[in-house]
Amino acid sequence: MFRTFLSLRYLRARKTNWIGMAGILVAVAALVLILSIMAGFLAESRRTLRGNLADLVIQPPASEMLRETTGDWIPVKTDLDRLLEIVDAHPKVVAATPQLQWYALFAPDGGESALQRPMQDAIELIEIIGVDPESEEHATTFYDSLTIEPGKKPHLGSYCSVGRPSDPKDPFRNLPRGLRAERGRPKTPILVGEQLAYLWGLRRGDEISLVTATFDQESGELNQTGANDRFQVVGSFRSKDNETDSRRIYMDRRALADWLQKDRDWSTVLLKVEDYERDKDVVRADLWQTLHDEQFLHAPGQISSEFRTWEDFRRTLLKAIENEKSLMGIMLSLVLVVAGFTVFALLSMMVTEKRRDIGILCALGATSRGVLTMFLLIGLWEAVIGSAFGALIGVWGAINIDAIERKLSETFGYQIFDRDIYLFDHIPAEVTTSGVAWIVGGAVVSTLVFAAIPAWRASRLDPVEALRHE
Amino acid sequence: MIQIPSDKIVREIALSCTDVRRSFKVGDKPLEVLHGVNLELRTGERLALMGTSGAGKTTLLNILGLLDRPTDGQVRVEGLDAWTLSPKKRAELRNRRIGFVFQFYHLLPELTALENAVLPAMILHGRGAFLSRRKDYREKAREMLNRFDLGDRFHHRPSQLSGGEQQRVAIARALLLDPPILIADEPTGNLDSKTGERVLEILLDEQTARGVSLLLVTHDERLAARCERVLYMKDGMIEMDSSEPIPT
Numbered sequence: 001m002f003r004t005f006l007s008l009r010y011l012r013a014r015k016t017n018w019i020g021m022a023g024i025l026v027a028v029a030a031l032v033l034i035l036s037i038m039a040g041f042l043a044e045s046r047r048t049l050r051g052n053l054a055d056l057v058i059q060p061p062a063s064e065m066l067r068e069t070t071g072d073w074i075p076v077k078t079d080l081d082r083l084l085e086i087v088d089a090h091p092k093v094v095a096a097t098p099q100l101q102w103y104a105l106f107a108p109d110g111g112e113s114a115l116q117r118p119m120q121d122a123i124e125l126i127e128i129i130g131v132d133p134e135s136e137e138h139a140t141t142f143y144d145s146l147t148i149e150p151g152k153k154p155h156l157g158s159y160c161s162v163g164r165p166s167d168p169k170d171p172f173r174n175l176p177r178g179l180r181a182e183r184g185r186p187k188t189p190i191l192v193g194e195q196l197a198y199l200w201g202l203r204r205g206d207e208i209s210l211v212t213a214t215f216d217q218e219s220g221e222l223n224q225t226g227a228n229d230r231f232q233v234v235g236s237f238r239s240k241d242n243e244t245d246s247r248r249i250y251m252d253r254r255a256l257a258d259w260l261q262k263d264r265d266w267s268t269v270l271l272k273v274e275d276y277e278r279d280k281d282v283v284r285a286d287l288w289q290t291l292h293d294e295q296f297l298h299a300p301g302q303i304s305s306e307f308r309t310w311e312d313f314r315r316t317l318l319k320a321i322e323n324e325k326s327l328m329g330i331m332l333s334l335v336l337v338v339a340g341f342t343v344f345a346l347l348s349m350m351v352t353e354k355r356r357d358i359g360i361l362c363a364l365g366a367t368s369r370g371v372l373t374m375f376l377l378i379g380l381w382e383a384v385i386g387s388a389f390g391a392l393i394g395v396w397g398a399i400n401i402d403a404i405e406r407k408l409s410e411t412f413g414y415q416i417f418d419r420d421i422y423l424f425d426h427i428p429a430e431v432t433t434s435g436v437a438w439i440v441g442g443a444v445v446s447t448l449v450f451a452a453i454p455a456w457r458a459s460r461l462d463p464v465e466a467l468r469h470e
Numbered sequence: 471m472i473q474i475p476s477d478k479i480v481r482e483i484a485l486s487c488t489d490v491r492r493s494f495k496v497g498d499k500p501l502e503v504l505h506g507v508n509l510e511l512r513t514g515e516r517l518a519l520m521g522t523s524g525a526g527k528t529t530l531l532n533i534l535g536l537l538d539r540p541t542d543g544q545v546r547v548e549g550l551d552a553w554t555l556s557p558k559k560r561a562e563l564r565n566r567r568i569g570f571v572f573q574f575y576h577l578l579p580e581l582t583a584l585e586n587a588v589l590p591a592m593i594l595h596g597r598g599a600f601l602s603r604r605k606d607y608r609e610k611a612r613e614m615l616n617r618f619d620l621g622d623r624f625h626h627r628p629s630q631l632s633g634g635e636q637q638r639v640a641i642a643r644a645l646l647l648d649p650p651i652l653i654a655d656e657p658t659g660n661l662d663s664k665t666g667e668r669v670l671e672i673l674l675d676e677q678t679a680r681g682v683s684l685l686l687v688t689h690d691e692r693l694a695a696r697c698e699r700v701l702y703m704k705d706g707m708i709e710m711d712s713s714e715p716i717p718t
Binding site for chain 2: 001002004005006009010013356357359360361362363364365366367368370463464467
């Protein structure tokens with residue numbers, strides 16, 4: 001009983017012990033806070049980096065022939081309806097939608113302007129995605145990106161008056177008369193990424209030029225007359241992925257095929273599966289084989305870009321954040337070690353200071369194991385109390401980090417987290433019970449390891465030596 | 471032939487040591503402090519140990535109190551050879567069979583008088599066992615402290631108590647578990663004569679009332695005179711035993 005009683009009494013009476021506790025508290029709070037934010041970044045990155053990518057993406061070869069693994073050449077099938085039929089037949093596939101993807105130079109001030117800009121960053125290479133709005137709605141987050149609130153732009157002078165399309169179910173409808181040039185036929189409607197709209201100060205109804213190259217369908221030669229046409233901005237979207245939002249334009253798939261004068265009016269098929277984590281590999285394996293048998297794709301695995309998950313597109317970035325998180329965890333664990341050193345130093349001091357008490361306890365019949373346990377318990381209480389409060393503060397901080405950051409930024413007049421260059425418009429944090437448990441457990445174990453050394457020394461003290469009067 | 475009073479023979483031996491030697495390493499050479507000491511503390515006896523400083527009294531006391539291991543020789547507590555026992559058993563002997571009163575009181579400064587007095591019981595019992603008996607022990611300690619005129623000092627820290635008061639708390643602590651053996655190392659050595667007298671009175675009264683065997687180390691001739699038997703120590707040897715005829 002004396003172990004618990006005395007350890008608690010010493011803890012309470014010796015205020016220096018509280019320093020050790022504070023050290024553990026700060027270390028645990030920092031670990032919980034920062035690892036939660038990193039986990040939040042990771043989770044948020046997975047969400048936003050995904051942009052409008054679908055679960056699975058099929059990109060058949062653009063060539064006319066497929067090369068079999070045997071070396072034989074066979075013609076590529078390009079029958080979209082047949083492909084969709086195969087894909088839809090798979091029980092795990094929820095929805096599928098075709099897209100036509102192309103690249104163009106973005107030239108808001110007319111075709112020439114695309115090449116006139118002296119600065120490199122003004123030449124804007126744009127993804128043009130031709131979509132079918134009806135089927136796109138079920139397969140990707142396209143529909144959501146048309147309805148989501150525009151991002152907040154905190155600094156003055158930059159505004160976006162494009163706005164969301166009035167009817168997200170039919171986003172490529174021509175604007176009413178008042179909002180478009182009176183003369184001529186209506187231009188092809190497009191949706192621009194929110195960031196692109198901010199960057200160029202676009203407004204709803206603005207006409208912009210897109211410059212691209214087209215190829216002769218027969219010979220495959222570059223057409224001498226480049227395709228260059230005016231389009232009308234009818235709305236903006238926000239996929240949450242900065243990259244996507246600053247370099248993507250949506251238009252109707254058939255309108256795009258028309259403009260490019262292509263026979264094949266699709267290049268990609270996007271799939272949504274029931275449960276991405278569960279089904280991604282199965283569906284890919286099944287469909288890849290079937291589509292190969294039906295002469296749409298090469299043999300499974302032969303050309304990996306023909307059938308990808310969305311993660312494949314963002315692999316490096318996701319891995320980088322994951323690496324950063326684990327590195328951060330390792331580095332911050334050093335804070336725990338420092339806190340452990342504090343406990344070690346304070347307990348060592350206390351053992352020296354309490355030599356006489358240890359001698360008395362021995363004389364009264366305490367075993368050396370009892371003395372060891374007593375000092376270990378002091379370390380344990382420090383660890384438990386320190387890490388419990390540390391975890392509380394860390395969790396509270398993680399939950400309120402966005403508000404805290406705003407308050408701090410306001411107080412010091414310095415933007416700590418710049419929401420302009422968003423990956424995200426808020427500081428994400430994700431507190432997991434297991435993560436917090438690991439940190440608290442680690443804190444307790446490391447403190448006990450450090451407390452064990454002075455505790456062991458205390459138990460080895462010679463009581464006669466300790467009781468010798470000064 | 472040495473004459474031993476017949477009433478002493480029937481008495482049992484509470485604490486004894488035979489041929490105890492203790493040497494310390496000083497530099498490279500061992501320095502022997504005790505050169506084969508034989509001592510018997512009989513049950514219920516009041517035995518004084520006197521001697522000049524440096525004679526090895528404290529070393530002998532530490533050995534008899536099982537705090538220090540003799541280099542050679544045996545220590546028996548109620549017949550048990552203490553150093554053949556496990557450390558745990560030895561700790562239990564210290565806890566239950568031997569009560570200590572030190573010259574410098576040696577109370578724990580973070581504990582109140584009452585808590586200090588109850589400490590041996592806390593060491594004896596585990597958590598559950600102690601908590602279920604806590605009331606009894608506290609009652610017992612209170613009763614003793616009351617008897618020692620410390621009724622209004624229960625919740626004072628040692629630093630708030632005078633030397634005499636501290637020593638009385640220490641006596642209460644030593645007696646809490648009713649040990650049959652009491653070892654007191656100059657219990658009044660640090661007190662003025664009046665306070666010392668009161669402490670001594672309590673110590674001797676309790677000893678008589680409980681029939682405890684008391685081994686008392688002292689410099690004080692008058693105190694020694696109140697003991698049944700006196701041993702004189704010199705240069706690591708028991709030189710003279712008052713119960714034996716003075717050698718001619």
